[in-house]
Amino acid sequence: xxxATFNINGIKARAxxxxxxxxxxxxDVALLQEIKSVDASFPRxxxxxxxxxxxxHGQKSFNGVAILSKLPLEDIRRGLPGDDSDEQxxxxxxxxxxxxxxxxxxxxxxxxxxxxxxxxxxxxxxxERLIDRARVLLASEEPxxxxxxxxxxxxxxxxxxxxxxxxxxxxxxQSRAAFRRLLYLxxxxxxxxxxxxxxxxxxWDYQAGAWNRDDGIRIDHFxxxxxxxxxxxxxxIDKHVRGETRPSDxxxxxxxxxx
DNA sequence: ATGACAATCAGAGATTGA
Numbered sequence: 001x002x003x004a005t006f007n008i009n010g011i012k013a014r015a016x017x018x019x020x021x022x023x024x025x026x027x028d029v030a031l032l033q034e035i036k037s038v039d040a041s042f043p044r045x046x047x048x049x050x051x052x053x054x055x056x057h058g059q060k061s062f063n064g065v066a067i068l069s070k071l072p073l074e075d076i077r078r079g080l081p082g083d084d085s086d087e088q089x090x091x092x093x094x095x096x097x098x099x100x101x102x103x104x105x106x107x108x109x110x111x112x113x114x115x116x117x118x119x120x121x122x123x124x125x126x127x128e129r130l131i132d133r134a135r136v137l138l139a140s141e142e143p144x145x146x147x148x149x150x151x152x153x154x155x156x157x158x159x160x161x162x163x164x165x166x167x168x169x170x171x172x173x174q175s176r177a178a179f180r181r182l183l184y185l186x187x188x189x190x191x192x193x194x195x196x197x198x199x200x201x202x203x204w205d206y207q208a209g210a211w212n213r214d215d216g217i218r219i220d221h222f223x224x225x226x227x228x229x230x231x232x233x234x235x236x237i238d239k240h241v242r243g244e245t246r247p248s249d250x251x252x253x254x255x256x257x258x259x
Numbered sequence: 260a261t262g263a264c265a266a267t268c269a270g271a272g273a274t275t276g277a
Binding site for chain 1: 262263264265266267268274275276277
């Protein structure tokens with residue numbers, strides 16, 4: 001089972017680039033972030049015509065997540081538990097019914113800038129809720145994964161210019177510590193299981209020629225539960241997508257699971 | 260220190276992102 005995560009930065013703007021990548025990469029499941037669309041405006045037919053089930057959790061203008069799946073989905077849940085007053089559409093969960101059922105959690109973690117301030121407080125509180133959710137799912141001892149745009153640069157090696165991010169919400173010690181606490185619960189970061197070393201990124205800013213200078217950061221991640229990590233065959237970043245016509249500023253990351 | 264670039268909504272320019 002091939003599961004991918006992709007922050008598409010607007011479904012309307014990516015109506016060509018996203019189907020192009022799906023046709024090429026053929027993921028069974030795609031977790032999308034920043035659809036920037038309400039559910040009713042999502043171009044479902046683009047994906048249903050390709051054999052995908054479409055489940056959206058949208059919002060006007062900003063945020064918004066979705067799941068595309070060629071396999072049946074069960075028990076779809078929209079929104080991250082823990083704060084009923086949170087109206088931002090950043091989280092969706094479903095169980096993918098492959099040979100081995102795998103629960104997938106698609107997430108768009110808040111950016112958190114500027115720091116300090118209410119946006120950073122929201123980011124850290126959101127991460128606490130994500131940790132709480134991971135604890136609940138871990139207790140089930142079933143295979144699950146949490147994938148998406150974490151807006152966290154885990155270590156200096158995950159940025160081309162780490163010094164430029166030192167004071168940024170994506171790399172501040174508190175952000176990295178919260179990310180590590182998720183790992184310390186027993187989650188495995190899939191990419192680092194497969195690939196060591198610097199120079200691997202999933203985001204390049206549109207500005208200042210970041211792509212041409214390979215000035216990137218790695219902020220899109222797959223975290224696997226112990227039972228899911230046992231199924232891991234491969235994890236890759238589809239870097240070339242960033243160089244194609246009218247791209248998102250993020251590229252897809254995917255895992256191949258024996259499921 | 261700021262803007263660079265892109266997207267959205269709206270129908271100009273503010274807001275958001277990372």
